[in-house]
Amino acid sequence: MVVRFGLIGCGYISKKHLQVLAVCKGARLDALSDLQETRIEEAKKYYQEYSSDPHPIKYYQNYIEMLSDPQLDAVIISSFSGLHAEMAKAALLSQKHVVLEKPMALSIEEANELIALAQKQQKELMICHQLRFRPLMQKVKRIMEERKIGKPILGVASIRINRSPDYYTSASWRGKWASDGGMLINQGIHVVDLLQWFLGEVKTVYGETGQQSFIKETEDAAVGIINFKNQAKGIVEANIVTQPNNLGYSLSIFGEKGTISIEGPSLNKISRWFIDGEQTDKEELDRLVSDDMEQMYMYENFIEAVNSHDKHVLIDGTEGKKALEIIFAIYQSELSKQVVHFPLTSFATSEMIRKEGK
Known part of the structure; x- marks a missing residue:
């Protein structure tokens, strides 16, 4: 039909x-x-x-x-x-x-x-x-499920981009906690989603954010430390003040027996692909990188x-909520100055307005 x-x-x-x-x-x-x-x-x-x-x-x-x-x-x-x-x-x-x-x-x-x-x-x-449908990311997911890199130890998600003042002033809803939600939610959520998809369920999150701009409410920079239930650690570092323009995104997974690192303006470049005891098939990786039909x-x-x-x-909604919950935990941790334990029972980005003293 x-x-x-x-x-x-x-x-x-x-x-x-x-x-x-x-x-x-x-x-x-x-x-x-x-x-x-x-x-x-x-x-x-x-x-x-x-x-x-x-x-x-x-x-x-x-x-x-x-x-x-x-x-x-x-x-x-x-x-x-x-x-x-x-x-x-x-x-x-x-x-x-x-x-x-x-x-x-x-x-x-x-x-x-x-x-x-x-x-x-x-x-x-x-x-x-x-991005979960991108064949390259599907390949990484299978590697993690098959534990080819052994026990996962660390995952790092980086968002290093630029959003100018004009970007925020061009639409009245942008840069406001109640209507926009923040930089991590809008520009960083895809990489955070992949990080948790690869590393699994979250136990705790600690985070801090920074904001210097006077033209918006939401954060300019954010850092988060994630403890996963499998004892792996995760780091999220993100900013929208990279000068003079975007550096792009990167996602790296470090395990006992391997390292996978993907970067680029749309996570379309492999900077490291090593699995101990397995020969890298460069033709296959090139084919996977070139397949950008994930939307289809x-x-x-x-x-x-x-x-x-x-x-x-x-x-579905349950899966879509996972990255959102990590980002909310970073924001909540910024407010409380404490480690946030999962699952979150409540949080709204509008709560961040009190950080601005409003």
């Missing part, structure tokens, strides 16, 4: 969804929603550049009206972070499957509510941590789950 999609939020992030929908077998874009008509029109044109099916597309300025369309099977939510949970809840209550951009929510309570609601409504809730693989997984009674999405 072809899955008929509606998309809410036609900003920059929507382009990667539109491009895949246009060429993905089993998917069809039927509706667009945004407060700005010009952005809806731009999104339609962008979609039609890639699509070979010139079917009519419905427009809605009010996304609630779109959710009442009985012909839509699923919705994609690519609005700004502060609206994700509210829109996803409305979609699930309208009996729609949901593809939800990260972060899934800005509080533990909202994340838990979405997880429970998706189960109650028996609808698929896919959180967009698409994510949608294929979603469509398969929607069309099957016995299959579900690989990154």
